[in-house]
Amino acid sequence: MLEMKKILVVGLGLIGGSLAMALRGFEDFxxxxxxxxxxxxxxxxxxxxxxRIAPGPGPELPGADVVVLCQDPxxxxxxxxxxxxxxxxxxxxxxxxxxKTAVMEAAACLPDGVDFVGCHPMAGKEVxxxxxxxxxxxxxxxxxxxxxxxxTPEHLALLRRMAxxxxxxxxxxxxxxxxxxxxxxxxQLMHVxxxxxxxxxxxxxxxxxxxxxxxxxxxxxxxxxxxxTQLFTLNAPALCRVLxxxxxxxxxxxxxxxxxxxxxxxxxLAQASGRKKQIDLERARGDDVRPSx
Amino acid sequence: MLEMKKILVVGLGLIGGSLAMALRGFEDFxxxxxxxxxxxxxxxxxxxxxxRIAPGPGPELPGADVVVLCQDPxxxxxxxxxxxxxxxxxxxxxxxxxxKTAVMEAAACLPDGVDFVGCHPMAGKEVxxxxxxxxxxxxxxxxxxxxxxxxTPEHLALLRRMAxxxxxxxxxxxxxxxxxxxxxxxxQLMHVxxxxxxxxxxxxxxxxxxxxxxxxxxxxxxxxxxxxTQLFTLNAPALCRVLxxxxxxxxxxxxxxxxxxxxxxxxxLAQASGRKKQIDLERARGDDVRPSx
Numbered sequence: 001m002l003e004m005k006k007i008l009v010v011g012l013g014l015i016g017g018s019l020a021m022a023l024r025g026f027e028d029f030x031x032x033x034x035x036x037x038x039x040x041x042x043x044x045x046x047x048x049x050x051x052r053i054a055p056g057p058g059p060e061l062p063g064a065d066v067v068v069l070c071q072d073p074x075x076x077x078x079x080x081x082x083x084x085x086x087x088x089x090x091x092x093x094x095x096x097x098x099x100k101t102a103v104m105e106a107a108a109c110l111p112d113g114v115d116f117v118g119c120h121p122m123a124g125k126e127v128x129x130x131x132x133x134x135x136x137x138x139x140x141x142x143x144x145x146x147x148x149x150x151x152t153p154e155h156l157a158l159l160r161r162m163a164x165x166x167x168x169x170x171x172x173x174x175x176x177x178x179x180x181x182x183x184x185x186x187x188q189l190m191h192v193x194x195x196x197x198x199x200x201x202x203x204x205x206x207x208x209x210x211x212x213x214x215x216x217x218x219x220x221x222x223x224x225x226x227x228x229t230q231l232f233t234l235n236a237p238a239l240c241r242v243l244x245x246x247x248x249x250x251x252x253x254x255x256x257x258x259x260x261x262x263x264x265x266x267x268x269l270a271q272a273s274g275r276k277k278q279i280d281l282e283r284a285r286g287d288d289v290r291p292s293x
Numbered sequence: 294m295l296e297m298k299k300i301l302v303v304g305l306g307l308i309g310g311s312l313a314m315a316l317r318g319f320e321d322f323x324x325x326x327x328x329x330x331x332x333x334x335x336x337x338x339x340x341x342x343x344x345r346i347a348p349g350p351g352p353e354l355p356g357a358d359v360v361v362l363c364q365d366p367x368x369x370x371x372x373x374x375x376x377x378x379x380x381x382x383x384x385x386x387x388x389x390x391x392x393k394t395a396v397m398e399a400a401a402c403l404p405d406g407v408d409f410v411g412c413h414p415m416a417g418k419e420v421x422x423x424x425x426x427x428x429x430x431x432x433x434x435x436x437x438x439x440x441x442x443x444x445t446p447e448h449l450a451l452l453r454r455m456a457x458x459x460x461x462x463x464x465x466x467x468x469x470x471x472x473x474x475x476x477x478x479x480x481q482l483m484h485v486x487x488x489x490x491x492x493x494x495x496x497x498x499x500x501x502x503x504x505x506x507x508x509x510x511x512x513x514x515x516x517x518x519x520x521x522t523q524l525f526t527l528n529a530p531a532l533c534r535v536l537x538x539x540x541x542x543x544x545x546x547x548x549x550x551x552x553x554x555x556x557x558x559x560x561x562l563a564q565a566s567g568r569k570k571q572i573d574l575e576r577a578r579g580d581d582v583r584p585s586x
Contacts, residue, residue, distance in 0.1 A: 122502070122503075122504045123504075124504070124505075126573075141504070142501055142502065142503075142504075144501070144502065170501065172501040172502070179502070181495075182495065182498070182499050182502035183502060185493060185495045185499060185502075186495075186499050186502045186503045186504065186506075186507040187502075187504050187506060187507065189490070190490075190504075190506035190507055190509075190510050191506065192543065192546050193486055193490075193510060193543075194506070194510075194569070195546070195561075195562065195565040195566065195569075196539055196542040196543050196546060196565070197482070197483075197486075197539065198565045198566075198568045198569045198572075199542045199564075199565050199568070200478060200535065200538055200539075200542075202474075202475065202478045202479075202535075203568055203572055204568075204572065204575075205475070206475050206478060206479050207575075207576070208435055208437070208463065208465040209415070209435065209437065209465070209472070209475035209476060209478075209479045209480075210415075210435075210479045211415045211416075211417070211434070211435075211479065211480050211483075212417075213479075213480060213483035213484065213487070213512070213513045214479040214480065214483055216483075216509035216510065216512060217483050217486060217487075217509065217510050218569060219506070219509060220506045221565060221566055221568075221569035222566055222569040222570045222573060223562065223566050224566075225559050225562035225563040225566055226559065228562055228566075229555055229558050229559040229562055230555075232550050232558065233550065233553065233555055233558065236550050236551060236553070239550055240547050240550055240551050242493065242495075243543055243546065243547040243550075244547065245493055246489055246490065246493075246543065247540055247543050247544060247547070249489040249492045249493075250485065250486075250489050250536055250539065250540050250543075251540060253485050253488070253489060253536065254533050254536040254537065254540070257525050257526065257529050257532055257533055257536075258529060258533050260526065260529070262522055262523075262526055265522050265525065265526065266518050266519065266522040268488075269488065269516070269518035269521055269522055270518040271492075272488035272489070272491045272492050272514060273488065273491075273514055273515055273516050273517075273518055275491045275492070275496055275497075275514075276487070276488075276491045276511060276514035276515040277515045279491075279496060279497065280419075280515060282497075282500075283500070
């Protein structure tokens with residue numbers, strides 16, 4: 001009889017819990033979940049998160065073939081530092097952090113025989129925690145992978161099979177730097193916009209006047225302040241760059257609207273809406289991935 | 294046998310076409326649709342839009358008890374001016390324009406016996422035209438009503454029954470000025486944000502990195518430039534005010550992120566996300582209207 005291999009999922013919040021659920025039945029791997037909170041471990045066990053819930057990572061780490069770090073950014077980098085000598089030689093270590101350069105830098109402390117590959121499952125919900133975890137969370141979303149300098153083709157292939165088992169829509173391989181620049185624009189900027197819109201005095205007065213565009217734009221404002229403070233700060237240069245571009249563009253629209261120059265405004269609207277229509281067409285042709293967050 | 298009363302829907306685009314479909318079977322009213330484009334009229338007739346499609350408004354107007362103007366803003370104000378003496382005395386005239394002060398001002402040209410009540414069905418799609426019209430478009434969206442100085446309780450009650458027949462989620466009665474101030478924030482600002490985000494060079498490079506927040510925030514950028522140029526310009530003061538507030542707030546976030554002051558940034562995030570969580574709770578308690586645009 002073959003011995004089971006082991007995937008250890010550390011941190012059973014929304015993403016970790018959902019991953020441990022989605023990974024069940026993956027090849028010949030036992031899925032073990034752990035969390036520092038006893039209440040979370042109990043709820044995870046009740047929900048059937050993974051095959052088994054362990055009280056802590058300590059005894060599990062030396063036997064884990066794959067370790068997936070699903071804490072907040074500081075939790076991930078702290079774990080790497082604290083446990084760097086306890087990983088199994090030859091193990092694949094990965095994470096789910098929304099910023100990759102800082103995590104890859106922290107992973108440089110790992111010994112030679114341990115392979116760190118950064119991952120970012122582009123899935124989520126407006127609510128967090130194990131209570132909201134579900135195995136179907138990743139269906140048709142992007143799975144972004146940033147290999148490290150020592151990453152082996154075998155480990156990258158293993159991650160692709162794990163992603164397929166979790167029903168991700170596609171796997172995007174890129175550098176940590178490009179990931180962080182792109183995510184500043186496509187995700188972090190959307191969160192700063194949503195927060196900024198909610199900072200308006202009219203927020204509580206506008207009931208009855210919201211359309212779907214308002215609901216959609218502000219949806220992600222109900223975020224976890226501690227985690228997003230980390231994510232924004234860890235990616236400050238890229239995020240401030242796209243924020244600056246947006247502020248400039250909003251000012252151009254404001255001045256065009258104020259000036260009453262309908263022709264100039266119409267040309268701006270035609271150009272921007274044309275870009276959106278073109279990208280919608282390209283997406284519809286090339287790709288049916290419908291990301292969920 | 295009672296004579297049928299008549300509702301005339303002028304302009305069979307997405308909103309007008311959908312209204313003419315949704316209104317079928319309303320009390321003892323015949324629903325007549327018309328559009329200046331023969332191709333649109335033909336498509337509308339094929340889809341069963343209203344009970345009957347008329348070649349033009351001219352012969353229908355004197356017999357119409359209710360007239361719903363569904364053209365673009367300039368089309369609505371132009372129609373009022375051109376046909377002001379052809380409405381049936383005692384008729385209810387209304388419209389669907391997303392800006393209300395300018396339309397109410399234009400409606401001041403109507404003779405004393407004609408009652409103009411501004412309306413704004415807060416429904417829509419990213420696609421336009423009769424081809425995309427559907428009777429279910431208004432289900433659970435807001436129907437905003439701005440009565441005029443001569444509006445009768447009977448006409449307001451009639452509009453409420455029409456709204457109920459079209460399955461609107463609620464009817465909000467307000468002044469044109471308050472409507473325009475609220476809509477600048479909840480709708481027009483969302484459209485300027487979506488356009489501005491699409492004006493970034495990264496738009497075409499970011500495939501594979503978009504989450505749902507990006508898709509949701511940019512969704513409405515695929516707009517009709519001519520119509521939105523009118524809407525923005527007609528509501529310039531209110532829109533420029535909320536744009537200014539947003540620019541200032543984005544700058545505050547950018548400076549907090551750049552400064553590395555995690556505590557200050559965290560406090561900003563806690564406040565804004567707290568406001569969003571509070572409003573979500575209030576909405577969940579008070580109101581199950583889920584607007585579609």
